[in-house]
Amino acid sequence: MRPGDHRGRPRARIRDQSRRPYGEVEADGARVRGVAVHLGARIAAEARASQVLVSSTVRDLTAGSGLTFKDAGEHRLKGFEQPWQLYVASTSAK
Numbered sequence: 752m753r754p755g756d757h758r759g760r761p762r763a764r765i766r767d768q769s770r771r772p773y774g775e776v777e778a779d780g781a782r783v784r785g786v787a788v789h790l791g792a793r794i795a796a797e798a799r800a801s802q803v804l805v806s807s808t809v810r811d812l813t814a815g816s817g818l819t820f821k822d823a824g825e826h827r828l829k830g831f832e833q834p835w836q837l838y839v840a841s842t843s844a845k
Contacts (some may be wrong), residue, residue, distance in 0.1 A: 793828040803840045810838050
């Protein structure tokens with residue numbers, strides 16, 4: 752689902768191309784919002800250039816996909832009380 756393509760559906764489950772967290776989002780006109788959107792933005796903000804950071808949820812859900820994960824430690828993300836364990840995702844072939 753693209754932000755401007757909600758077709759009257761108030762809620763949808765999405766996954767973006769960079770493998771950010773899965774979760775419920777709310778469509779509000781041409782905008783999407785919700786905890787998953789907020790969390791994805793906070794995780795993306797922690798990543799360095801050319802780095803893809805993911806949560807442990809995404810790591811677990813992509814088991815067997817051929818992706819590899821390197822522990823990036825716990826991160827305190829704005830708007831969330833508890834720290835989040837993040838991982839650097841990459842393909843096996845480099």
